[in-house]
Amino acid sequence: xxxxxxxxxxxxxxxxxxxxxxxxxxxxxxxxxxxxxxxxxxxxxxxxxxxxxxxxxxxxxxxxxxxxxxxxxxxxxxxxxxxxxxxxxxxxxxxxxxxxxxxxxxxxxxxxxxxxxxxxxxxxxxxxxxxxxxxxxxxxxxxxxxxxxxxxxxxxxxxxxxxxxxxxxxxxxxxxxxxxxxxxxxxxxxxxxxxxxxxxxxxxxxxxxxxxxxxxxxxxxxxxxxxxxxxxxxxxxxxxxxxxxxxxxxxxxxxxxxxxxxxxxxxxxxxxxxxxxxxxxxxxxxxxxxxxxxxxxxxxxxxxxxxxxxxxxxxxxxxxxxxxxxxxxxxxxxxxxxxxxxxxxxxxxxxxxxxxxxxxxxxxxxxxxxxxxxxxxxxxxxxxxxxxxxxxxxxxxxxxxxxxxxxxxxxxxxxxxxxxxxxxxxxxxxxxxxxxxxxxxxxxxxxxxxxxxxxxxxxxxxxxxxx
Amino acid sequence: xxxxxxxxxxxxxxxxxxxxxxxxxxxxxxxxxxxxxxxxxxxxxxxxxxxxxxxxxxxxxxxxxxxxxxxxxxxxxxxxxxxxxxxxxxxxxxxxxxxxxxxxxxxxxxxxxxxxxxxxxxxxxxxxxxxxxxxxxxxxxxxxxxxxxxxxxxxxxxxxxxxxxxxxxxxxxxxxxxxxxxxxxxxxxxxxxxxxxxxxxxxxxxxxxxxxxxxxxxxxxxxxxxxxxxxxxxxxxxxxxxxxxxxxxxxxxxxxxxxxxxxxxxxxxxxxxxxxxxxxxxxxxxxxxxxxxxxxxxxxxxxxxxxxxxxxxxxxxxxxxxxxxxxxxxxxxxxxxxxxxxxxxxxxxxxxxxxxxxxxxxxxxxxxxxxxxxxxxxxxxxxxxxxxxxxxxxxxxxxxxxxxxxxxxxxxx
Ligand SMILES: Cc1cc2nc3c(=O)[nH]c(=O)nc-3n(C[C@H](O)[C@H](O)[C@H](O)COP(=O)(O)OP(=O)(O)OC[C@H]3O[C@@H](n4cnc5c(N)ncnc54)[C@H](O)[C@@H]3O)c2cc1C
Ligand code: SF4
Ligand code: SF4
Numbered sequence: 086x087x088x089x090x091x092x093x094x095x096x097x098x099x100x101x102x103x104x105x106x107x108x109x110x111x112x113x114x115x116x117x118x119x120x121x122x123x124x125x126x127x128x129x130x131x132x133x134x135x136x137x138x139x140x141x142x143x144x145x146x147x148x149x150x151x152x153x154x155x156x157x158x159x160x161x162x163x164x165x166x167x168x169x170x171x172x173x174x175x176x177x178x179x180x181x182x183x184x185x186x187x188x189x190x191x192x193x194x195x196x197x198x199x200x201x202x203x204x205x206x207x208x209x210x211x212x213x214x215x216x217x218x219x220x221x222x223x224x225x226x227x228x229x230x231x232x233x234x235x236x237x238x239x240x241x242x243x244x245x246x247x248x249x250x251x252x253x254x255x256x257x258x259x260x261x262x263x264x265x266x267x268x269x270x271x272x273x274x275x276x277x278x279x280x281x282x283x284x285x286x287x288x289x290x291x292x293x294x295x296x297x298x299x300x301x302x303x304x305x306x307x308x309x310x311x312x313x314x315x316x317x318x319x320x321x322x323x324x325x326x327x328x329x330x331x332x333x334x335x336x337x338x339x340x341x342x343x344x345x346x347x348x349x350x351x352x353x354x355x356x357x358x359x360x361x362x363x364x365x366x367x368x369x370x371x372x373x374x375x376x377x378x379x380x381x382x383x384x385x386x387x388x389x390x391x392x393x394x395x396x397x398x399x400x401x402x403x404x405x406x407x408x409x410x411x412x413x414x415x416x417x418x419x420x421x422x423x424x425x426x427x428x429x430x431x432x433x434x435x436x437x438x439x440x441x442x443x444x445x446x447x448x449x450x451x452x453x454x455x456x457x458x459x460x461x462x463x464x465x466x467x468x469x470x471x472x473x474x475x476x477x478x479x480x481x482x483x484x485x486x487x488x489x490x491x492x493x494x495x496x497x498x499x500x501x502x503x504x505x506x507x508x509x510x511x512x513x514x515x516x517x518x519x520x521x522x523x524x525x526x527x528x529x530x531x532x533x534x535x536x537x538x539x540x541x542x543x544x545x546x547x548x549x550x551x552x
Numbered sequence: 553x554x555x556x557x558x559x560x561x562x563x564x565x566x567x568x569x570x571x572x573x574x575x576x577x578x579x580x581x582x583x584x585x586x587x588x589x590x591x592x593x594x595x596x597x598x599x600x601x602x603x604x605x606x607x608x609x610x611x612x613x614x615x616x617x618x619x620x621x622x623x624x625x626x627x628x629x630x631x632x633x634x635x636x637x638x639x640x641x642x643x644x645x646x647x648x649x650x651x652x653x654x655x656x657x658x659x660x661x662x663x664x665x666x667x668x669x670x671x672x673x674x675x676x677x678x679x680x681x682x683x684x685x686x687x688x689x690x691x692x693x694x695x696x697x698x699x700x701x702x703x704x705x706x707x708x709x710x711x712x713x714x715x716x717x718x719x720x721x722x723x724x725x726x727x728x729x730x731x732x733x734x735x736x737x738x739x740x741x742x743x744x745x746x747x748x749x750x751x752x753x754x755x756x757x758x759x760x761x762x763x764x765x766x767x768x769x770x771x772x773x774x775x776x777x778x779x780x781x782x783x784x785x786x787x788x789x790x791x792x793x794x795x796x797x798x799x800x801x802x803x804x805x806x807x808x809x810x811x812x813x814x815x816x817x818x819x820x821x822x823x824x825x826x827x828x829x830x831x832x833x834x835x836x837x838x839x840x841x842x843x844x845x846x847x848x849x850x851x852x853x854x855x856x857x858x859x860x861x862x863x864x865x866x867x868x869x870x871x872x873x874x875x876x877x878x879x880x881x882x883x884x885x886x887x888x889x890x891x892x893x894x895x896x897x898x899x900x901x902x903x904x905x906x907x908x909x910x911x912x913x914x915x916x917x918x919x920x921x922x923x924x925x926x927x928x929x930x931x932x933x934x935x936x937x938x939x940x941x942x943x944x945x946x947x948x949x950x951x952x953x954x955x956x957x958x959x960x961x962x963x964x965x
Contacts, residue, residue, distance in 0.1 A: 106592075106595050107590050107592040107595055108572055108581055108590075108592065108595035108596050108598070108599055109572055109595075111577075111580055111581055111584050111589070111590065112570075112571040112572040112574075112577035112580060112581065112599075113571055114580070115554055115580060116554065117553075117554050117555050117556060118554075119553075119554075156559065157554075157556065157571070158555065158556045176569045176570075179569075198560075219555070219556070219557075221557070222555075222556045222557065222559050222560060345614075347616075348614045348615075348616065349614075409557070409614035411553075411555065412553055412555040412557055412613070412614035412615045413614040413615065415553035415555075415614070415616075416614075416615055416616045421553060
């Protein structure tokens with residue numbers, strides 16, 4: 086990047102908000118995705134939408150890549166600046182602008198931390214359900230752009246179900262507003278939904294209005310233990326078949342349980358094959374009834390123990406422990422590579438079995454946990470990047486997993502996004518015509534390809550070996 | 553793993569919201585130096601200098617990354633490679649080579665300080681603003697320093713008890729604790745006796761070496777470690793007790809410090825396994841149930857010592873002890889687990905960040921409406937006193953060490 090451009094950036098947002106030091110570039114060279122690292126040319130922290138608009142205009146003119154970045158916790162190399170350019174931060178745009186108790190909405194800037202939104206509205210007896218495991222760190226801007234899910238996804242849906250209005254800066258520097266505090270709105274294409282999950286490749290989100298729910302009156306949490314993984318998976322399908330939609334239905338296998346317990350020390354049994362973390366919320370009576378019924382279903386499916394959390398503290402301990410699963414697995418090996426394959430929830434038992442078979446076939450270690458209730462599993466390979474031979478087997482195993490997920494009517498990614506990591510597989514899910522349509526949409530928004538270039542669209546699709 | 557779970561736990565990240573000043577960023581920088589990716593050491597060193605070394609990132613890390621030892625090793629490398637800036641050089645020289653390693657000299661130094669305070673000179677210089685000639689933070693710190701007691705001398709080195717189920721413990725006095733905070737050490741010994749411990753005070757013990765270790769002076773730290781191991785081996789105690797979280801954590805890590813020295817490794821392991829914080833042993837021996845503790849009505853809060861909590865894993869025992877005092881309402885300090893910004897000599901070498909952190913800490917303290925802030929480490933105690941001073945709250949809030957607080961509350965003394 087030329088000094089002249091940097092000087093112009095400095096003119097727009099001030100010297101203290103443009104960083105070009107080597108340490109700065111290094112600190113913004115990665116996200117939570119293993120094996121991706123690249124240095125940006127500079128890191129900028131604009132203070133307003135207007136400043137962002139000016140910056141985007143400049144970058145569009147000079148054809149400089151812009152990588153919008155929240156907290157860099159995404160798992161798809163979505164904020165790794167592989168094409169260089171500027172990393173754009175939302176450090177100053179981190180305010181909750183309004184909680185509207187009449188319309189039940191909250192309006193926020195993109196840099197607000199997800200958990201701060203949940204806490205702020207719960208103080209007013211309201212409820213913002215999307216709760217990715219990274220909620221203590223992730224920003225709402227990141228959640229919106231990845232369309233993140235969470236532990237409460239199966240009953241309450243994911244981020245897109247709560248975003249009802251956006252302000253965004255387009256690649257040409259224009260500022261648009263979509264949607265609003267409306268329960269209904271069919272004025273043209275649904276641009277709000279198009280921008281949600283766009284991974285920073287279409288526009289820069291500068292403000293969002295989110296829908297809120299009344300806070301459920303009661304909530305209960307229980308843990309079911311299994312000798313066989315399949316029994317746990319069968320329980321999941323069986324609960325849903327029985328017309329119960331729990332608030333949370335999380336799955337962990339033994340390697341995951343052990344790693345999590347080693348860190349969190351919450352008393353998880355390390356000798357069982359699998360556990361389910363089950364929660365229900367709502368009014369007192371129905372919560373009570375659902376929990377009883379689910380307990381029976383667990384026992385019918387050969388759970389060896391089902392126990393209720395006695396206090397909210399204990400329940401929160403269990404939830405927190407589950408949230409650390411991915412990071413805790415990093416205790417086992419130098420590298421952990423996780424996938425995000427998702428299948429229709431009726432197929433969860435089949436998928437769990439397939440994952441085990443695939444791990445055996447390729448001789449790799451796979452620990453599995455995930456949001457079992459919405460069919461979203463996170464098979465995680467504990468491996469070592471330096472071991473070339475094993476890495477090849479890991480890749481082959483993941484290709485089989487993607488392929489198997491698609492065979493079962495599923496997808497390559499349920500909530501982590503495509504980014505750069507999964508772009509070679511996008512066509513597997515949506516086909517070449519699907520990718521081409523997306524490419525046309527991208528071009529219409531961003532003709533010079535400056536918005537987070539290199540993400541979603543791969544140079545080449547991986548060849549799919551059909552099994 | 554770069555999950556970022558450590559970010560919200562890190563005080564310097566919370567203050568700056570800048571990845572450069574986060575644990576994840578620092579680890580990436582250290583790795584880049586190790587792998588030869590960058591040669592711009594100054595920038596990396598700046599990031600590491602701003603790190604408090606509070607190690608709040610460790611309990612926050614599900615992957616079990618041992619940040620503390622990475623940092624120590626990285627600092628040691630820089631220490632060798634780089635010339636130190638003049639200001640730092642000057643403070644370091646005084647602090648490391650002269651003051652801390654030698655208990656006798658430390659006593660003389662605090663002796664001077666004590667003379668200065670008692671002679672009334674302190675009052676005079678404060679009035680005429682002599683200290684204004686120094687950087688602002690040093691002037692403020694000078695005001696916060698406690699009065700050093702006259703003629704520091706302990707009547708004995710062995711304090712036995714006449715009780716059944718007694719335990720034999722050795723007390724690590726610590727250099728700052730045994731001079732500027734001599735009274736607190738006396739309180740601690742008394743509490744241990746009351747709990748049923750025979751207390752030995754090995755005479756040849758020395759500074760723990762934490763300040764050296766944390767600043768990359770690893771060789772100096774190892775020398776001190778060996779002296780201490782020898783000193784404590786003689787009295788064959790069940791536990792080695794500390795009342796300063798900072799020292800305790802460093803002693804607790806001696807096994808790591810000496811892991812590459814075969815003739816010391818095992819001895820260091822035995823030593824490290826005996827290190828116990830005074831609050832834990834008091835609670836274990838049910839001191840608070842066997843003694844009546846009472847004060848006039850007040851609200852108390854507790855600021856964790858980073859190393860006591862993050863390295864030694866002690867968080868409930870101090871709280872339990874405070875809560876056992878009648879008439880005291882315990883109010884948990886929000887973010888009590890976040891470093892107060894004192895961090896060894898951090899508040900001298902990084903005054904700006906230290907002040908920023910302290911200001912936020914004092915906001916939280918005010919929110920608790922506490923009359924007393926209880927701490928378990930001399931550095932934290934000084935920093936809290938400094939905070940109170942800066943906010944002009946001397947008349948409404950005080951800071952005390954938990955050992956002194958318990959003695960104050962003790963009924964049959
Ligand atoms: C341990 C762990 C657990 C996780 N658990 C979950 C989970 O349960 N569910 C889940 O869905 N995900 C999960 N994730 C993935 C990740 O946390 C989410 O994708 C999260 O939404 C990312 O937020 P962020 O602020 O870190 O965004 P970043 O990683 O910084 O960015 C994510 C994407 O959004 C873009 N972006 C960010 N802000 C803007 C903006 N204002 N305008 C335009 N584009 C923008 C970026 O360019 C990038 O493409 C987890 C990650 C980790 C490390
Ligand atoms: S030691 Fe403290 S200041 Fe340093 S990186 Fe860890 S949490 Fe941050
Ligand atoms: S140090 Fe631990 S918590 Fe921090 S990013 Fe690495 S794995 Fe995550």
